[in-house]
Amino acid sequence: MQEQQGVADVAGQARRAPMQPVVSDRLDSLFGGLSARKRIAVCQLPVSATVGLVVLAAAAFSPATLASNLFMSALLFHVAIAAACVAIPWGRLPASAFAVIPLLDCLAIGFTREAGGPAFSVLSVTLLFPVIWLSAQVRPYMPVLAIVGTVLSTVAPSFLQGSVPAGGSMIRVLILPLVMAVVAVSAHVVATTLRRHRARIVQDEQDLARTLDESVRRQGLLDAVLKAVGxxxxxxxxxxxxxxxxxxxxxxxxxxxxxxxxxxxxxxxxxxxxxxxxxxxxxxxxxxxxxxxxxxxxxxxxxxxxxxxxxxxxxxxxxxxxxxxxxxxxxVTSLVSALAAKDDFVATVSHELRTPLTSILGYLELVLDEPGHEDVREELNVVRRNAEHLLNLVNDLIAVASERVDLSLEETDLARLLALEVDAAQPKAAGNGLQLVLEAEEPLPARVDPERISQVFRNLLSNAIKYSPNGGTITARALSTGSGMACSITDTGLGMTAEEQEQAFTKFFRSARSRETAIPGAGLGLPVSKTIVEGHGGSISLDSEPGVGTTATFILPHA
The missing domain is CATH 3.30.450.20 (PAS domain)
Incomplete structure (x- = not known):
């Protein structure tokens, strides 16, 4: 239980305390919370900061450059672009309107580089900022704009000064846009890949969160069920x-x-x-x-x-x-106690019934032995048969209640016992349109209680006859096997389902079909037979299929 509680605690903490964000997550959260105007200003900040460093470098190492009107005009162009980033309400404009800012940055960088002369040619590297800014966008045409901006930064200043690029300038006009084109395409591919990877990560995190929530919910449900169930x-x-x-x-x-x-x-x-x-x-x-x-x-x-x-x-x-x-x-203490009380009650009542029944049968024998009762002798015989039947039923009740029988073992021929019971059952079988077949090895010596084993044969044959209402064949077999003396009764009657076979040896159990067709019986034949067979150290089993028939088999140990 401690292990289960630990799992629940860990799952609960995982749900309550989200995963510690990494640096990129914090930056994304910070940048995503800015307005459109502030985001444009932040993206422009690297260019503005670089221009500020250029001014400081010019003041320190080339003061004459600051005296150039063209250079100062280029710097004012940068200031105007930075002011536009802050002043224009970008949130009211189309999402792609910001692209004008990095394009103007490219022009401004080109003018600054031309105005500063050869010493400021390094400013071409600054083009990376607007190029990457444009290329990192979702829209596929943004890298094209970045390449256009690079071309403008190399060509436009020369045309505005009234000159045509030549010599070393042509190398820059050709190579710089080509390099920036490669950078633009690479930046766009990398940004797109990272964006897709991030989207997958976010989706995986959401799926993981849902799975964790479901796991916690199931864990809580399991805890509740385990605590509530008795x-x-x-x-x-x-x-x-x-x-x-x-x-x-x-x-x-x-x-x-x-x-x-x-x-x-x-x-x-x-x-x-x-x-x-x-x-x-x-x-x-x-x-x-x-x-x-x-x-x-x-x-x-x-x-x-x-x-x-x-x-x-x-x-x-x-x-x-x-x-x-x-x-x-x-x-199941209460159930076991109830079953024991039921068995005690059945045993007590059965003993109480057996005494008067024995007395009734004794007096009937006396009456039948005395002369002068010839006119009611047939009726008295009927009474005796029913009293004997009732006494046999009471004896069965006592046997199943105590789950033991008293045995008087002696050397006996099982084949002969089976043949006698088959002969006795022939009239009843014939009355039901059944053919009774005997297949037995003779002799088949065994040390058993003849009366009790005959009772088992009677019970099994009686069941086979009762549960074969539509005629057919009943086969009684007895033979010696390596595991013992095997005796079986096979019918072609109603058969039983698997569920009914599991309960067939339960006291007083009767199948639904037998109740529906009003087949007589108390549900004691198989339990009594099981008690007798197991009392001999043997075993009994059923093999049945609905509509096909049933085979009841019991095996007794060799003498």
Missing amino acids: VGVWVVDARGRTVLANKAMRTDPALAGVVDPSGGQGLLMADRCTPVPAGLLPAARAAAGDAFADELYWAGPPERQHAYSVSSHGFPPVGGQGAGAVITFVD
């Missing part, structure tokens, strides 16, 4: 170490020793006293990749033990995070 949730990594445990898991006293083994008593087996071996603990099983569901464990001190239905679901490594498993603990 189920204990325990997340472990691939080594079985705790990654997360919700409030219900940490505050349950009975589970104190589960998350932290040193914090109290651990889990107990179904007998409520045997500690679960280390290798069978939920975290160890989850770390080993074992997925399980609804397994019963007990926890807590003897006087306050709680039952938990434990499930584990693994998850694969995602996004750099390792694999692990989510283990849930559902407190």
Whole structure:
């Protein structure tokens, strides 16, 4: 839980405290907050500052230059351009109107260079400022204007002085615009690339911010769900170490020793006293990749033990995070107690019913043995059959309630027991239009309780007949295999869904189809058969498909 809280804290801080801006971000923020007039003035500032340095240099090293009217006119041209940057309301003009300023700068630089003579030819480098200013714009025609301005700066001063460039001046007229053209194109390409890269960065930052907000929202939702749910949730990594445990898991006293083994008593087996071996603990099983569901464990001190239905679901490594498993603990103490109370009630009532039924059958036998009742003997036999049926039902209730049966083992031929039950079921099967087929190895010796195994055969054959209302074939098989004595009853009847097969051995369970078609039964045949087979050390299973049929198979160990 501490790790989960740490993730939430980091995410919250990241949302509350934006990333520290770099120098370029601060400059962009400062420049973007200026008005159009101030932005033009700031862009003009490098040229104005350079001209100021030129004046200082001329005053210090060439005072005669300042006496030149042409030079002073060029300086006044620069001053007028700077004043225009501040005086003109650029925000009211079209966005590209500012281009006139760098073009005039090119002319002014050319006039200043010509007026200053050879000593001021270095001013050609100053053309970089207006050229880059124009070329860095979004509009593709701006680099062309920058090249035009460079050409004007080399040609216009000569024409205004009434002379034609020649000799060394022609070299400058040709080379300087060409160099500035390369600079203009390069500046435009670099500026466009940087602008696109910045746009991608801004978009990525926005996407990251949205992802972070969504992550924080989901984290908050997860926190709320984990705190609100009454189920204990325990997340472990691939080594079985705790990654997360919700409030219900940490505050349950009975589970104190589960998350932290040193914090109290651990889990107990179904007998409520045997500690679960280390290798069978939920975290160890989850770390080993074992997925399980609804397994019963007990926890807590003897006087306050709680039952938990434990499930584990693994998850694969995602996004750099390792694999692990989510283990849930559902407190089912009340349900287990209710089921135990139900079984106790069924067992108690069944015992109470068996005594009078046994007495009724005893007196019926006495009456039937005495002469003089020939006129009601048929009715008395009906009463006896129904009383015996009711007694058998009560015995089944006692068996499923106690989940054990008393067995009297003896050497028996399973094939013979199955043949007898098949013969007994033939009339009922024929009445339902069914063909009953026996396939058995003879002899098939086994050490079993003959009466109880015959009861299993009867239950399975009865189910096969009842759930095959449209005729068909029922095949009874018994054979010896490497794993034991295998007996199966196969029908071609209604069949069961996967969900119904999972509950088929539950006490009193009956499928929806059997209820809809009013097929008689109490839902005890399969549970009783399971109890008897497992009492012999065997196992029983079902294989069914709706509309195709069902095969019930039980395997008993060899004698």
